[in-house]
Amino acid sequence: MAFPTARHDHSACIQAALDAAEQECRRRGARLTDTRRIVLELVWESHRPVGAYALLESLGKLGRSAAPPTVYRALDFLLAHGLIHRVASRNGFIGCPHPGHAHGGQILLCTQCGMAAELDDPALDQEIVNSAARLGFSVNRQTIEVEGLCPVCRAQRNSEEEQNYVA
Known part of the structure; x- marks a missing residue:
């Protein structure tokens, strides 16, 4: 998504x-x-x-x-x-x-508008499982929440910064 x-x-x-x-x-x-x-x-x-x-x-x-x-x-x-x-x-x-598709949840959250999107990265899922296993830990479920700016808010911020730079 x-x-x-x-x-x-x-x-x-x-x-x-x-x-x-x-x-x-x-x-x-x-x-x-x-x-x-x-x-x-x-x-x-x-x-x-x-x-x-x-x-x-x-x-x-x-x-x-x-x-x-x-x-x-x-x-x-x-x-x-x-x-x-x-x-x-x-x-x-x-x-x-x-x-229906087994996957961990990596959720991207926009701190400005509140929108969310799911990042489905199997390599990231596997890396977490592998790193946890090295510590003797068995992963049952994982959800990672990542905060930042969505494309629209990021573009808006860049536009505002350009306007401030010109002014």
Whole structure:
């Protein structure tokens, strides 16, 4: 999942994620219930980490009454089936663009606009496993959060710096 560009078709992005989730659940013999599907769709609504209580609020706006345990159960299911990633530093969740594909999570987080993107680098995953093994440690799961500037914010900052330099 790259950072979205100006030409990003977000409705197609969401639909592709939902289709991939349906396919992965069928492959696993799991059931993507209406509530789980709606929570997944809400997670994909933006490319920013979203928290459980924001999801609960969004469900209410959709006219679906839900209690916090309902949202947490849906999130637990989505996490367990590799459909979302938890972003610990933001206490939120983002959609996984690679469901069904075993991988570590390297999440790029823009400190200016809050956008997130997943970097799927198998070599980095393996290097962490290898380095951990040298210390006698066995890796079960890994998530790396990297903060910086997305392409849009970086370009904006460069443009502002150029304007300040000219002035």
